[in-house]
Amino acid sequence: MTQRLRRPSGRYAGKAADERRAERRRRFLDAALELFGAGPGYRATTVAALCESAGLSTRQFYEEFRSLEDVLSELHLEVNAWAESAVVEALTDTAQLPFAERYGRVFRAYAASIAEDPRRIRITFTEIVGVSPRMDEQRLTRRARWVELIRAEAAAAVRRGEAADRDYRIAAAAFIGSVNGLLHDWAAGWVDASLEEVVDELVRLLLALLRPDG
Template identity: 75%
Template sequence: MLAGRLRAPTGRYGGKSAQERQAERHGRFLDAALQLFGDSPGYRSTTVAALSEAAGLSTRQFYEEFRTLEDVLAALHLQVNAWAEEAVLTASAATQGSPIDERATAIFRAYAGNVTADPRRIRITFVEIVGVSPRMEEQRLTRRARWVDLICAEAHAAAERGEAARRDYRLAATAFIGSVNGLIHDWSAGWVPATLDEVVDELVRQLLGILRPTGWRSGER
């Protein structure tokens, strides 16, 4: 065998490097997965051949990027969450120094607006990933824990400013994230007769109720 025969190509082709072409293929598979997994026929009814065809690529190219369709679902789930997290962090930065009720409204409006902008993202996040495998359950719960950490960080910062009670917020934040996911999913499915703004307002009221329990007074530390 010739030395170096199995090395990945590093030259440029069509003005793009090997790394750029690989990233483009990866993105095309994820775009196709968003359509097939997030709409029809869904993750469980999609084949490697169908996904490759939708991406305009070959099955050989699929196996150069992924081992299984579950790997694609995992990558897509992380990508959808990353989009939402970016929107949340942008809103958080834009409202730095604002009262907690204004920050909470901006943050949840950013999250809800990003997730619901494309119904396929909701299906990936709240439907298709559920019950796939122990690996996917671990990823789903790990990713949810990041949202819990974000809520806890906001709550503790508000407590330091005297805008919220001092307490351990992890249990409450975990319960609250469950409410967020459930309400947004049910709203997107048409089961909740409300506008998205009304959904956001309800979530903010719930969060403020957690931060400011009965008997708490503003400015207490």
């Protein structure tokens, strides 16, 4: 009877199988971040090229991922998770600050997380666009999460008397659309401005969105 192959489960070089697998997965993701975000891009990268960059085999790749699209998907979610963590931390740290200073810092925390590594901007706003229906759905689902975060924060600002009492769903969607569109165009080289100038303009837009009438 033929036995099915099993993943190694013991320790090797002082590391458990799960630790070694996590390290391999990280190496694939780091290699993909470089190739997708700074190199030829997602569409021009092959599994073989990714494996060569990661220093791993195609067999190891297919033990971790079904396709390159899975790698892109994980990178996109990871970059968004880092940015969301930075925003939540900034909201907590600025809870007692005046309106304009608070929301300026919060958005700049988001921008700093995304811009910490230029490859993150390209992954989030360029490489994922138009890849497949699955990736489009993931991108829009993640965008909806950002819209809801802004809408909820706007509602909290209304309760504190810092924002006009109205429905912010459309305004939040418009702002997130502006963020995605402007950063996409900036990353593609279509906007003649520094990233700092782009962020400053988006901060002004966010403050105008939330500022009470008068």
